[in-house]
Amino acid sequence: MTGIISDNVGRTSGLIKAASGGGGVWTKIKTLTASADATLDFVDGSDDVTLDSTYPIYLFKFINIHPATDGANFQFQGNASGGSGFNETITSTLFDAWSKEDGSNSSMAYNSNDLAQETVFQRLTDTGGNGNDECCSGYLQLFNPSDTTFVKHFISVANTYYSDDFTVQTFGAGYFNTTSAIDEIQFKFTSGNTDAGKIKLYGLGDS
């Protein structure tokens, strides 16, 4: 991109017209880079994280998340505003599609690691491998977390290098069954640290 007036990007008024519609793009809020971390936390108001009414939709992209422990599952939970602990009540659904590298096994099925009014962590992936080139990537979309009328919906998609040389795609959906605002999200593995990888938080504007 070139241009003499280069600082008008994103402005919607003034002498120079900028991007159509002004806001509404996915705005990057924060990147956390794992380095043998037990948890990766996004807390509204801390460390430049915004997770409030600024955006109606938030998107977490997790990229090349590598577990320290073979066979661990990547997962998340939330904390309500004013609450303590990542232990909100969740009801959810989960299913997988998979295929083995040697072509011997491919199918899809419901994954019983769903939640029914439970306060434990919600899985995003199936069993991840910790070989040097093994990891998982995907996204978690959170709708209107600051709302105080409705439950808080989420959907997720992830692909995992399964520990037995499978690719596994995992689809999740559900809700935090609370009318309190959710302003903190934590990611971690079922066992061991998050050895490497990035989680990026974006907000989608609606004006």
Place this chain on the structure above:
Amino acid sequence: MSGIIAQNTLDNSGLIKAPAGGGAWNFIKKLTASASGDLSFVDGTSDVVLDSTYKEYLFTFNNIHPATDDVLFSVNFSADTGSNYNVTKTTTYVYTEHGENDAGGAVNYNAGRDLAQSTGVQTLMSDVGADADQSLSGELFLFNPSSTTFVKHFISRNTSGIKNDYNLGTHVAGYANTTSAVDAVQFKMSSGNIDLGDICLYGLTT
């Protein structure tokens, strides 16, 4: 939006610098339900852009709350700028369900919700509950609606708290089987109004 130099939108060269790079979602329009019979996006009306400006469009559903319990939330397309929402569609419909009481827990194809060359509405979510804290959220991607060569593909994912306190997730995909441009999209419930909620429209700069 205002500005003396208005025609540089989406240009990425010249004296005036335009939007950063490509691949950005641009906000177009937000419709907020308030006991609404439907929510319709019509190209050229009320600042809605739904034409060749963008090759991909995204509709987001935020806490869509029905006035009536146990209803279907649906979409349909128009090729005549909203005069008729009756474009022929062929689609697939996969759903997951799981009760707050731990009942169910399944992924299934629902042959009763897909369409085969039908002009009727496409269900995006079924059994939507009208409890005070119940609603649905999700998204629908519409690809190249202005094409006059190809059919118009769409993909939608949604989640909801539904009647009987279940979580329902839906995966809907298909195409509007027309080579006419699709220039209007309508969302509504199978019965009763859309009481509350927002639907936003975005276009992807490529």
